[in-house]
Amino acid sequence: MGGIVAIVGRPNVGKSTLFNRLIGERRAIVEDVPGVTRDRLYGEAEWFSRRFWVVDTGGLDLEAQEEIPAAIRRQVLAAVDEADLVLFVVSAQEGITPADESIAQLLRKSGKPVLLVVNKVDAPVHELYVPEFYRLGLSDPIAVSAAHGKGIAELVEAVLARLPQEDEGEVVGDDAIRVAIVGRPNVGKSSLVNAILGEERVVVTDVPGTTRDAVDIPFRTPEAEFVLVDTAGLRRPGRVGRGTEYYSTLRTLRALERAHVAVLVLDATEGIVEQDRRIAGYAWERGRAVVVAFNKWDAVERDPQLSVRYEREVRRDLYFLANPPVLYISALTGRKVSRLLEEVRAAAERFRFRIDPEELDAIFRDAVLLTPPPSVGGKRPRLYRMRQVLTGPPKFVVEVDDPSLVTSGYLGYLENRLREVHPLPGVPIRIEAERYVARRRTPSGSV
Structure with missing residues (x-):
């Protein structure tokens, strides 16, 4: 952007x-x-x-x-x-x-x-x-x-x-996992950033930020390379109080624009509130993998049922996140911060998921045989095939004679059938209908 x-x-x-x-x-x-x-x-x-x-x-x-x-x-x-x-x-x-x-x-x-x-x-x-x-x-x-x-x-x-040109000053390689730490004010985002960078196994590299007003911090662990994107303002908690809610929201949107994985930080002393749902929606709509982290776990009562309750709240209130991984961390004590990085790395792998074309074809044909698409205006669409066109997040196209006849509900059904085989927790799956174009094969065999 x-x-x-x-x-x-x-x-x-x-x-x-x-x-x-x-x-x-x-x-x-x-x-x-x-x-x-x-x-x-x-x-x-x-x-x-x-x-x-x-x-x-x-x-x-x-x-x-x-x-x-x-x-x-x-x-x-x-x-x-x-x-x-x-x-x-x-x-x-x-x-x-x-x-x-x-x-x-x-x-x-x-x-x-x-x-x-x-x-x-x-x-x-x-x-x-x-x-x-x-x-x-x-x-x-x-x-x-x-x-x-x-x-x-x-x-x-x-x-x-x-205005600056898009992607001005880009210096980080494509293999690095870009991570946005997002959440409403005072949930401990700044403390979490500093806890991550303070991990003994983390090596921080001194690389300039990739945008004029943001500070990107590349670092690596033995398992992977990461970049904390747009941390300006996160490492200085005092800035949060200077503006209204929608300016911190702007920082969130800017960070999500350039991230692969969003760590949604929630306050374990308060549970999920409306603003948390809104920020989760930002991440999902921007097509980012999501890992949920309840911070301040050190401050809550040692109630063995609390984590069970929060798991249930995530499935209920953040259901559109497709069963994201949920961790209970403490940026103050370092509890499960290393585990959080492991979950981020796993989420990034799911974010880049690519399915074998033959397996996808089998899933698609079984789904259509089990439940054909509904008729629209007395017409039933003819589905030809489904193919993956992108990763990060995975995007699929269903080729059909008339895309206008394919309902969003049926595309959701196809997504659910795909997730039965490959759940991809916390990762958006995009499926669109596209008009089928017959492909003629040339004498040389090329398409």
């Missing part, structure tokens, strides 16, 4: 409209995974074959305030700190307000790149008001109408010119 763009501004300047305009018809990052709440503050934009995150920070109501309140100041600083580029949105129709001046002053001190976006230039007369905004002392104002799409192409060109 080629960078993070944060949209900042006071209420009613059209930030959300600009957000929706930038992400276009692309889906929001968080899908409608059962048990997972859609979060509309994050979007994935793609323009001119380049992708980047877009974050709508919400309205900053600074008017009638002599100084920025401490809580709002922390929110703005958190947004600016995480972003590669800030879009400061103002309204041409309202002119410069005291709130605009306060935010502009804050942004000038931040040292981050800022584009001044003058929105609501909906009519020619509004263009006369644009030069006024030079007074804010930021970049040249870019006039747009987010509601009508005017000036958006020019804005996007300016954005892309200031």
